[in-house]
Amino acid sequence: xxxxxxxxxxxxxxxxxxxxxxxxxxxxxxxxxxxxxxxxxxxxxxxxxxxxxxxxxxxxxxxxxxxxxxxxxxxx
Amino acid sequence: xxxxxxxxxxxxxxxxxxxxxxxxxxxxxxxxxxxxxxxxxxxxxxxxxxxxxxxxxxxxxxxxxxxxxxxxxxxxxxxxxxxxxxxxxxxxxxxxxxxxxxxxxxxxxxxxxxxxxxxxxxxxxxxxxxxxxxxxxxxxxxxxxxxxxxxxxxxxxx
Numbered sequence: 376x377x378x379x380x381x382x383x384x385x386x387x388x389x390x391x392x393x394x395x396x397x398x399x400x401x402x403x404x405x406x407x408x409x410x411x412x413x414x415x416x417x418x419x420x421x422x423x424x425x426x427x428x429x430x431x432x433x434x435x436x437x438x439x440x441x442x443x444x445x446x447x448x449x450x451x
Numbered sequence: 452x453x454x455x456x457x458x459x460x461x462x463x464x465x466x467x468x469x470x471x472x473x474x475x476x477x478x479x480x481x482x483x484x485x486x487x488x489x490x491x492x493x494x495x496x497x498x499x500x501x502x503x504x505x506x507x508x509x510x511x512x513x514x515x516x517x518x519x520x521x522x523x524x525x526x527x528x529x530x531x532x533x534x535x536x537x538x539x540x541x542x543x544x545x546x547x548x549x550x551x552x553x554x555x556x557x558x559x560x561x562x563x564x565x566x567x568x569x570x571x572x573x574x575x576x577x578x579x580x581x582x583x584x585x586x587x588x589x590x591x592x593x594x595x596x597x598x599x600x601x602x603x604x605x606x607x608x609x
Contacts (some may be wrong), residue, residue: 379562386548386551387548387550388547388550389475389479390475390478390479390482390550390555391480391550391558393479393483394478394479394481394482394558394562397481397482397483397484397562398482398536405500425483427484428483428484429483429484
């Protein structure tokens with residue numbers, strides 16, 4: 376999946392992946408896709424939940440060795 | 452039914468574990484687009500103090516010394532062992548790369564979390580306005596808190 380921005384949050388634990396993702400999305404335009412890399416297992420549930428709460432679109436995830444790539448589309 | 456997308460957190464405890472949970476939830480809520488306010492009262496005031504020695508009268512100064520403020524001075528609610536527990540928990544958290552309390556507080560402020568101090572408990576413990584960190588948004592009494600809480604989707608007592 377093609378992303379407009381890639382952020383590496385590996386090594387970060389709750390709440391930092393979500394906090395940093397929110398900050399990154401704020402700097403992006405609507406319609407753009409953010410890709411984040413996280414190995415925090417909490418992020419696995421948090422990323423889709425954050426998307427649902429904020430109205431942004433969760434495009435999916437892809438396992439990549441010992442971390443996961445999450446894809447989020449900014450809608451607003 | 453509240454629909455203002457607000458979170459209201461009362462921080463009554465001055466323990467590291469509980470204060471940490473309070474700030475973690477606050478930053479999570481703020482990151483999720485909610486308007487967050489935190490009300491620090493009684494022991495919770497410790498988390499928003501500069502760390503200066505507080506108190507005017509004898510009792511005030513005694514409590515100010517025994518319960519000296521500052522976010523790095525809060526100890527775990529159990530196994531503190533005079534401060535060793537606090538050091539050990541902080542080490543465990545650092546080793547696992549968990550964000551520290553000072554940084555978490557800064558993150559909350561950066562995300563626009565509002566910090567309010569309970570005027571009444573400040574007066575009881577003889578903590579002055581200058582003893583609080585500059586980022587405190589203001590003072591509140593119970594009516595102010597109730598108004599905020601009644602407008603909030605998420606209300607918590609920590």
